[in-house]
Amino acid sequence: MRTELNLLINSMGGGGAERQVSYLYKSGLIKNINVLQNDCSYEIDKGDIFPLLGSEFSLSLKGIVTTLVFGPFLFSKRLKENGKVLSFLELSNFINILSKIFKPHEAYVSVRISPNFYDKKRLGFLYLFLMKWLYPYAIKIITNSEQCRLDLLNLLKVDGDQIIVIKNAIDIERILELNKIGETLDKPTMGNDFVTIGRLSYQKNYPAMLRIFSSLLKEIPGSRLFIVGNGEERDSLITLAESLGLRVCENRDESGEVFFLGFQENPYQFISKDSVFLLTSHYEGLPNVLLEAMACGSFIVSSDCKTGPKEILEGTLSNTDNNNFSPIKSNGLLLPVPIDYETEKVWTREIKKVLKNTMLLKEIRNNAQVSSYNYHHDKIIKAWENLIHS
Numbered sequence: 342m343r344t345e346l347n348l349l350i351n352s353m354g355g356g357g358a359e360r361q362v363s364y365l366y367k368s369g370l371i372k373n374i375n376v377l378q379n380d381c382s383y384e385i386d387k388g389d390i391f392p393l394l395g396s397e398f399s400l401s402l403k404g405i406v407t408t409l410v411f412g413p414f415l416f417s418k419r420l421k422e423n424g425k426v427l428s429f430l431e432l433s434n435f436i437n438i439l440s441k442i443f444k445p446h447e448a449y450v451s452v453r454i455s456p457n458f459y460d461k462k463r464l465g466f467l468y469l470f471l472m473k474w475l476y477p478y479a480i481k482i483i484t485n486s487e488q489c490r491l492d493l494l495n496l497l498k499v500d501g502d503q504i505i506v507i508k509n510a511i512d513i514e515r516i517l518e519l520n521k522i523g524e525t526l527d528k529p530t531m532g533n534d535f536v537t538i539g540r541l542s543y544q545k546n547y548p549a550m551l552r553i554f555s556s557l558l559k560e561i562p563g564s565r566l567f568i569v570g571n572g573e574e575r576d577s578l579i580t581l582a583e584s585l586g587l588r589v590c591e592n593r594d595e596s597g598e599v600f601f602l603g604f605q606e607n608p609y610q611f612i613s614k615d616s617v618f619l620l621t622s623h624y625e626g627l628p629n630v631l632l633e634a635m636a637c638g639s640f641i642v643s644s645d646c647k648t649g650p651k652e653i654l655e656g657t658l659s660n661t662d663n664n665n666f667s668p669i670k671s672n673g674l675l676l677p678v679p680i681d682y683e684t685e686k687v688w689t690r691e692i693k694k695v696l697k698n699t700m701l702l703k704e705i706r707n708n709a710q711v712s713s714y715n716y717h718h719d720k721i722i723k724a725w726e727n728l729i730h731s
Contacts, residue, residue, distance in 0.1 A: 346371050346729055347420060349428040349437055351400060352378035353390060357509065357629045358429045358453045359383065364510050368722045370729065375419065377408055377433060391419070393436075405432060405464070412436040417443035425449065425729060431468055438475040449729070450476060451483045454626040455492040455648050473497060481728065485509050485627040488648035507728070510721035511632045513713060520609040520637045533696060534565045536639070537619045538608045538630045541572025546621040546644070548581055549679035549688075551599070553621070555585040556689040558598060561696070566599045566619075569608045575601065614638040614706060617692065621679055625649045631673075636713040638706050641673030642692055650675060655712065669695060672709040 348371045353359050363383040365371050372389060378400050379392035393415055394408065409432075417440040420426065427449045428437035434450035441448060456472060459465035476482055476497055482504045484490050490504050497504075535554055539545045547568070554566045566587075568578075582589050582599045590597035593611075602611070612618060618634035620643040627649035634641055635653070643650040654673040668676050668691050679685045695702055714720075 345421070345424060347373060347375065347424060347426045349375045349393075349416065349426060349433045350377075351430045351433050352376050353381040353383055353385065354378070355382045357626060358451070360629060361451075361509060362429060364512070364718050364722060365725060368718075368726075370722065370726055371427070375416065377412070377436075378404075400432070402464075408432055408436060409439075413439035414443055416440045420444045420446055422446065427451065427729065429453065431472065434479075435471050435475055438478050441478065447480045448478065449481050449483065450479045451485075452476075452489060452493060453485060454624070455489045456496045457492055457647060458624055469496070477503075479503070481505055483507050483728070486648040486652055488652065489626070492648070505728070507724045508716055508721060509627045509629055509632060510718035511629065511636060511713065511716050512718050513636045516609055516633055516636045519607045520612060522607060522610045533561050533563070533617065534567065534613075534615070535617045535619055536567045536569070536611050536634075537621075538569040538611075538634075539620075539622075540570050541568070541574045541578060543574070544623055544625075546623050546679065547574060547578050549685055550619055550621045551578065551582050551585060551587070553619075553679060553685050553688045553692075554599070555587060556685070557692060558587070560693060565597070567593070567602060567611050568600065569602050569605050569611060571604050609633065609637060612637040612639050616640070617642060617696070620644060620650065621688075622646050623678060627653070632713055632716045635672065635709040638710040640695070640702060640706055641709055642688070643673060643675055644678040645675050646678050653712075669701070669705075672705060672712045674705075 350362055353376055366385055373391060374389055375391050375393055377393050381390055393412060413436055416436050422445055425447045426437050428434045429451045430453060437448045437450060456469060459468045473496060477499050482493060484493060484506055485508055487506055490506050493504050494501060541547060558564050579589055579601060587599045588597040590600050593600055612634050616639050618639040618641050620628060620631055622644055624646050625648060631641055631643055631653050643654060645651055654670040654675045668674055674691060674695060676688050676691055677684045679688050
């Protein structure tokens with residue numbers, strides 16, 4: 342008989358890790374979801390979500406300290422001895438392993454981003470210390486990219502088979518169904534329009550994106566940039582866009598060049614097979630938005646940041662004169678993180694090069710859509726099932 346699997350995660354608000362948990366829930370692999378912060382942005386029965394520290398708890402600095410002090414004991418009271426617990430994200434991972442002190446169990450922890458991310462973060466030193474101290478006690482450490490796995494091996498000094506990779510899953514059928522809605526809305530995006538989806542935060546490097554788009558617009562008149570998402574940098578990004586001479590709008594029906602569309606229930610309606618999807622991030626885990634845009638058949642242009650994009654954009658179609666290396670991959674364009682004038686010029690040059698080659702562009706878009714099926718949720722859920730019930 343299979344052992345019942347308990348799951349613990351910081352919250353079920355929007356996010357990549359939370360989406361993966363929602364797929365596990367829908368598959369029936371898990372029934373109960375324990376959360377530190379009681380919120381949910383997914384279709385999950387409220388009776389299956391159990392807040393660990395009360396409905397008023399928040400993931401503030403005080404909340405993190407409270408979690409580390411009281412969380413392990415409180416969580417252990419919900420567990421059966423020698424059961425299995427799968428946790429996502431560092432704070433929940435720490436609670437998972439520390440609760441073994443009070444109730445022995447098999448701990449599986451999922452790490453969603455490279456430990457290098459914590460080098461310059463507030464309290465990053467504490468997270469790295471706890472990772473080094475606690476993670477070796479996990480049965481398995483699961484990450485979503487090969488690069489993250491290598492970084493964890495370097496940090497933890499554990500046996501190689503203790504850390505495994507299970508890629509992110511996407512629901513391709515649902516994405517394509519929602520994507521079709523865009524075709525009935527007077528086609529929100531047209532040829533050479535640019536789209537990005539994500540929180541308006543430092544991580545996504547939107548100032549560089551605006552400058553790159555401004556340069557491209559001079560040579561590809563009539564293009565538009567659709568920015569889907571909210572965040573703390575919204576006002577400063579609007580100010581930057583206006584300083585670049587770009588007409589800013591908040592409604593797709595207006596006449597403009599940069600559209601700040603905020604949160605959208607259906608962001609896929611803005612990704613067409615004619616559009617260019619941009620990801621200029623400083624860092625990622627394994628970016629779901631790239632996988633989702635690939636499924637829609639968009640032309641993907643991504644920064645070669647840690648971690649994930651290099652593994653998603655695979656193979657090479659042609660070479661440049663730069664030591665026989667080409668940023669043009671079989672399913673997208675992989676470019677250096679745009680951090681200065683020179684790297685931003687590289688983006689402008691390489692994007693124009695592909696957009697001018699219609700045959701190459703069509704091949705890249707077709708390859709992207711085909712390769713997205715490597716991340717089909719049925720395939721990825723099967724990998725989780727094989728791990729947990731092996």
